[in-house]
Amino acid sequence: MGKRSATCKFPVARIKKIMQADEDVGKVAQATPVLISKALELFMASIVEETVKETRKRGARKMSPYHVKRTVHENDTFDFLKDIVAKVADPVEGGSEAAGDNRGGKRRKTGKKESDDSE
Amino acid sequence: MSDDERPLGSSGADDELSLPKATVQKLIHDMLPDDISCAKDTRDLLIECCVEFIHLLSSEANDVCEKDSKKTIAPEHVVKALTDLGFEKFVDEVKDVLKDHKQQQKEREKKTSRMEQSGMTEEELQRQQELLFAASKARFDAAN
Numbered sequence: 001m002g003k004r005s006a007t008c009k010f011p012v013a014r015i016k017k018i019m020q021a022d023e024d025v026g027k028v029a030q031a032t033p034v035l036i037s038k039a040l041e042l043f044m045a046s047i048v049e050e051t052v053k054e055t056r057k058r059g060a061r062k063m064s065p066y067h068v069k070r071t072v073h074e075n076d077t078f079d080f081l082k083d084i085v086a087k088v089a090d091p092v093e094g095g096s097e098a099a100g101d102n103r104g105g106k107r108r109k110t111g112k113k114e115s116d117d118s119e
Numbered sequence: 120m121s122d123d124e125r126p127l128g129s130s131g132a133d134d135e136l137s138l139p140k141a142t143v144q145k146l147i148h149d150m151l152p153d154d155i156s157c158a159k160d161t162r163d164l165l166i167e168c169c170v171e172f173i174h175l176l177s178s179e180a181n182d183v184c185e186k187d188s189k190k191t192i193a194p195e196h197v198v199k200a201l202t203d204l205g206f207e208k209f210v211d212e213v214k215d216v217l218k219d220h221k222q223q224q225k226e227r228e229k230k231t232s233r234m235e236q237s238g239m240t241e242e243e244l245q246r247q248q249e250l251l252f253a254a255s256k257a258r259f260d261a262a263n
Contacts, residue, residue: 010139010142011142017136018174019173021136025177025178026190027191027192029193031217031221034216036176038216039213040172040173042206042212044143044146044150044165049150055155061154063161067161084164084168
């Protein structure tokens, strides 16, 4: 695996701003957002890879938000994303939202409501 | 360097901060195999996930920083935070980036000291620069 150069990165200043949106975060060393940019890249790779698996599992060719949701629920490390993906609708039987790539298979039991009381 | 509140055109809502779509799009595109594509909604969702990841990582790194009795979040804190959050597989590459960055910083410092070591005073350097400008201007005029 070739080492990718750090040219395709996220904007460092933007990352710093996002960090400091948190009141607890005070000063940030110059190198820190640079590292976070890299970590972000790796994170994207990780979640995209897992989502692609979901997409393929369902015989689809386009990654839909629902596949991301499934990935989040199947991986503990992506736990923190549960709230973000919660708003993604589960494909309904015969629904056209998922661009027709759901074959109306198993309907998920929606009785699983986990209110996450973090802290 | 104080953090002054500058009106950014929006009502200063930091929650609207996001990442540039084009960068994310390109990144996703590079990662995808040839037979899979990404819906626009999915890309937007992934952007939100990224921002959330930054918040998570910052928060954790901040905790590490406080336990370290420091006031500035250092790269080392981020590395520890990654491990704490279960992303230890990222640690190696992230450490590489840190090494590169430090290297670049050293080279930058070398350049400034090189200027001091060139043996020319600032005036002489400035004059040299002006000569260079005049020369390139003359070339430009000639081309016109």
